[in-house]
Amino acid sequence: xxxxxxxxxxxxxxxxxxxxxxxxxxxxxxxxxxxxxxxxxxxxxxxxxxxxxxxxxxxxxxxxxxxxxxxxxxxxxxxxxxxxxxxxxxxxxxxxxxxxxxxxxxxxxxxxxxxxxxxxxxxxxxxxxxxxxxxxxxxxxxxxxxxxxxxxxxxxxxxxxxxxxxxxxxxxxxxxxxxxxxxxxxxxxxxxxxxxxxxxxxxxxxxxxxxxxxxxxxxxxxxxxxxxxxxxxxxxxx
Amino acid sequence: xxxxxxxxxxxxxxxxxxxxxxxxxxxxxxxxxxxxxxxxxxxxxxxxxxxxxxxxxxxxxxxxxxxxxxxxxxxxxxxxxxxxxxxxxxxxxxxxxxxxxxxxxxxxxxxxxxxxxxxxxxxxxxxxxxxxxxxxxxxxxxxxxxxxxxxxxxxxxxxxxxxxxxxxxxxxxxxxxxxxxxxxxxxxxxxxxxxxxxxxxxxxxxxxxxxxxxxxxxxxxxxxxxxxxxxxxxxxxx
DNA sequence: CCGCGCCCGACACACTTTGTCACAAAAAAC
DNA sequence: GTTTTTTGTGACAAAGTGTGTCGGGCGCGG
Numbered sequence: 108x109x110x111x112x113x114x115x116x117x118x119x120x121x122x123x124x125x126x127x128x129x130x131x132x133x134x135x136x137x138x139x140x141x142x143x144x145x146x147x148x149x150x151x152x153x154x155x156x157x158x159x160x161x162x163x164x165x166x167x168x169x170x171x172x173x174x175x176x177x178x179x180x181x182x183x184x185x186x187x188x189x190x191x192x193x194x195x196x197x198x199x200x201x202x203x204x205x206x207x208x209x210x211x212x213x214x215x216x217x218x219x220x221x222x223x224x225x226x227x228x229x230x231x232x233x234x235x236x237x238x239x240x241x242x243x244x245x246x247x248x249x250x251x252x253x254x255x256x257x258x259x260x261x262x263x264x265x266x267x268x269x270x271x272x273x274x275x276x277x278x279x280x281x282x283x284x285x286x287x288x289x290x291x292x293x294x295x296x297x298x299x300x301x302x303x304x305x306x307x308x309x310x311x312x313x314x315x316x317x318x319x320x321x322x323x324x325x326x327x328x329x330x331x332x333x334x335x336x337x338x339x340x341x342x343x344x345x
Numbered sequence: 346x347x348x349x350x351x352x353x354x355x356x357x358x359x360x361x362x363x364x365x366x367x368x369x370x371x372x373x374x375x376x377x378x379x380x381x382x383x384x385x386x387x388x389x390x391x392x393x394x395x396x397x398x399x400x401x402x403x404x405x406x407x408x409x410x411x412x413x414x415x416x417x418x419x420x421x422x423x424x425x426x427x428x429x430x431x432x433x434x435x436x437x438x439x440x441x442x443x444x445x446x447x448x449x450x451x452x453x454x455x456x457x458x459x460x461x462x463x464x465x466x467x468x469x470x471x472x473x474x475x476x477x478x479x480x481x482x483x484x485x486x487x488x489x490x491x492x493x494x495x496x497x498x499x500x501x502x503x504x505x506x507x508x509x510x511x512x513x514x515x516x517x518x519x520x521x522x523x524x525x526x527x528x529x530x531x532x533x534x535x536x537x538x539x540x541x542x543x544x545x546x547x548x549x550x551x552x553x554x555x556x557x558x559x560x561x562x563x564x565x566x567x568x569x570x571x572x573x574x575x576x577x578x579x580x581x582x583x
Numbered sequence: 584c585c586g587c588g589c590c591c592g593a594c595a596c597a598c599t600t601t602g603t604c605a606c607a608a609a610a611a612a613c
Numbered sequence: 614g615t616t617t618t619t620t621g622t623g624a625c626a627a628a629g630t631g632t633g634t635c636g637g638g639c640g641c642g643g
Contacts, residue, residue, distance in 0.1 A: 204383065206380070206384065252521075268630085269568070269572065269629080269630095270629070270630065305632070306630070306632080308593095309593085312591095315592095506618080507620095508620065544620070544621050546603090547602090547621070550603060568601070568602090
């Protein structure tokens, strides 16, 4: 994990979201918020989240169901929040795969302490989430996430640096979506952008040089003027 | 065991985890904590644990079940902790394969004494009852954990030093996962890293020289810039 | 159609991280 | 106790990444 951890708070009460967001921002965490399961999934697909604070009681799909479905596809650490301070909930929460449990009302000091404790015991971090090796196909390329290799259809392996690989993964997993530099920086490097950050531009340039037929007229990573970049080709996953 | 022993406390009560962690840290043990079976397995797969303190009563999978499943795949010493001071539990616990048994409440002095006692009778013990010999296969290699030998598919045996072997095992058992130098040092050497520790780098370099076709362009042990190393190939166990 | 301001591509350079070698320290073998 | 092997450390080279600059392209308003 390079930058400061990115925490997602999922709670339907605006006051709680704001409160938690302020408390965490003060501790130098990056914070996003979502009011329900749908918003949560949106945030998860738009940015790289290191830890989720999940309210047990939510409108629509409730916290436990969300927790279970999150666990099915990733291993982002989860801390459950709940109003009912009953032991039963704690047990249920931990069984669903939550990493810790915090009864409301809680002080910001305690919240921060729990978050740090949970993050500390996640050595690989959330970045290690896709435990399963995949192979993506696009254009004339195949990207193997297990071996971290980029293969051209003529069989040649093109070496990618770590940064190029991370950026390419972020793009390939979100094809045909405009991604801002800020998002890409978050997804690929786990940090947020400084005012005059051009590092993504440079990295895109280097990537294009490796995978475009004509880097001067890119067909794969296209520029959206004033917006960011789009991964243009269709991606087939295996 | 090279560095200070690494103890894992598994208990769902945070107060107990903290208490025990403090007591052990004071005695110069390294300590990790887990709230349930899932967290326990995560810690076990991320670091090298010398002894487990296991609470009998846990949410989800309970202590006895965990103890039994641990015994099935390793022989890490286990001390069972339990609130019920009944003799029955002791018998059951020891039958399940626990190495000792400590009724709550216990003083930190007694805890430390028991731990040291169990660890003292390990050195021969752990080596004397090694986990079943396995044979890992990857790329064009086979790694035999019984004979501690590395065999190339043309039949040649490549000699590995103890350190090279330990490092390779740490990597082979966690394929396609990014492992930090700190983790590798813990897994392979049982100690934690100093600020400017480069010993893992040299050891990786030596390993590559032995098992990569082209050590200058490694396909097996890959570098993650700013992150650590990844064991890239698929590993088949036998 | 033209000029202006802003955004992006490319390159050079500084800085950080990693590879590797030689050598010393430590451990193991003899 | 000596020799041999292995492991850690320091130094330097190589690679990867981010920042600054320059110049060209894009959108916008006239």
